[in-house]
Amino acid sequence: xQQRWFRLLAVTGLVGLVLVGCGDDGDEAATTTTTTTTTADxxxxxxxxxxxxxxxxxxxxGDALDGLPASIPGGVVTVNLGVEPPAxxxxxxxxxxxxxxxxxxxxxxxxxxxxxxxxxxxxMENNAGVGAGEYSVVLEPGSYFVWFEKGGEDEEGDEGGxxxxxxxxxxxxxxxxVVTALTVTEGxxxxxxxxxxGTITAVDYGFEVDVQAGSSFTFRNDSSQQFxxxxxxxxxxxxxxxxxxxxxxxxxxxxxxxxxxAFADLDFEKLEGGHSGVFGPGGSGTAIGTFQxxxxxxxxxxxxxxxxxxxxxxxxxxxxxxxxx
Numbered sequence: 315x316q317q318r319w320f321r322l323l324a325v326t327g328l329v330g331l332v333l334v335g336c337g338d339d340g341d342e343a344a345t346t347t348t349t350t351t352t353t354a355d356x357x358x359x360x361x362x363x364x365x366x367x368x369x370x371x372x373x374x375x376g377d378a379l380d381g382l383p384a385s386i387p388g389g390v391v392t393v394n395l396g397v398e399p400p401a402x403x404x405x406x407x408x409x410x411x412x413x414x415x416x417x418x419x420x421x422x423x424x425x426x427x428x429x430x431x432x433x434x435x436x437x438m439e440n441n442a443g444v445g446a447g448e449y450s451v452v453l454e455p456g457s458y459f460v461w462f463e464k465g466g467e468d469e470e471g472d473e474g475g476x477x478x479x480x481x482x483x484x485x486x487x488x489x490x491x492v493v494t495a496l497t498v499t500e501g502x503x504x505x506x507x508x509x510x511x512g513t514i515t516a517v518d519y520g521f522e523v524d525v526q527a528g529s530s531f532t533f534r535n536d537s538s539q540q541f542x543x544x545x546x547x548x549x550x551x552x553x554x555x556x557x558x559x560x561x562x563x564x565x566x567x568x569x570x571x572x573x574x575x576a577f578a579d580l581d582f583e584k585l586e587g588g589h590s591g592v593f594g595p596g597g598s599g600t601a602i603g604t605f606q607x608x609x610x611x612x613x614x615x616x617x618x619x620x621x622x623x624x625x626x627x628x629x630x631x632x633x634x635x636x637x638x639x
Contacts, residue, residue: 407460
């Protein structure tokens with residue numbers, strides 16, 4: 315899910331698709347190409363004293379996910395995710411909880427619609443996302459599909475990949491995903507997530523932020539219905555009031571439009587200050603973020619409602635601007 319954000323950030327310098335993004339109204343489902351990987355014969359979990367749960371040592375290559383067992387106990391799970399070329403280093407690996415009996419075909423078809431801008435499929439009950447590196451998440455018992463979206467072979471090719479296709483009036487290439495089934499059994503409910511440098515909590519439709527200078531944060535989704543995440547923008551030393559005033563116009567600007575004059579001197583190479591995975595209602599996990607004392611940041615959600623529609627940042631101004639002391 316995450317790589318759509320990074321891909322369009324690199325192309326436009328602004329915002330783009332993450333899980334469902336700024337596509338059309340989602341009336342037509344996109345066709346998803348699926349690569350299925352087999353699970354490991356032996357469980358590869360080990361005890362993690364820091365998280366109070368187990369650890370998964372996983373590796374994503376171009377078209378495979380290595381190291382995932384067929385079953386793990388629920389609770390706090392620490393994921394050490396390595397990404398090897400030609401896989402996208404900015405991909406997100408998602409643990410999607412589905413209704414029991416959901417087939418892989420149903421899942422991939424629903425995912426194609428979701429990634430194309432449509433509503434969440436009814437069978438998707440929850441989600442926990444991680445990126446490359448070490449993340450900890452809480453997984454409830456149930457049936458899961460673990461998946462990632464493969465990056466395009468020529469994302470920065472002629473005319474900037476997707477941007478060039480759009481300029482020629484072509485449709486975006488349908489997503490290709492790698493899917494692996496996982497069963498999460500009853501586990502230890504007493505585990506706790508590792509300590510981080512603060513917490514970003516999503517509600518409908520806003521954020522509560524309490525972070526200090528550091529390199530990590532805990533993301534919590536306190537919504538009762540909606541899926542959320544937090545993309546963190548680093549606006550450097552621009553003051554909070556200026557960022558709040560100009561952020562909506564910044565989001566709505568297209569790739570051919572310059573940023574608001576107040577952001578003219580913004581260092582776009584340092585704009586992305588961190589991100590959580592995508593989490594369903596009640597979900598939580600750790601995330602990587604770089605918070606520097608004296609800087610201004612914005613936590614933003616680009617996920618859309620279960621029923622579809624524009625991303626929350628656009629439809630509901632779901633962002634929170636804050637300064638780190």
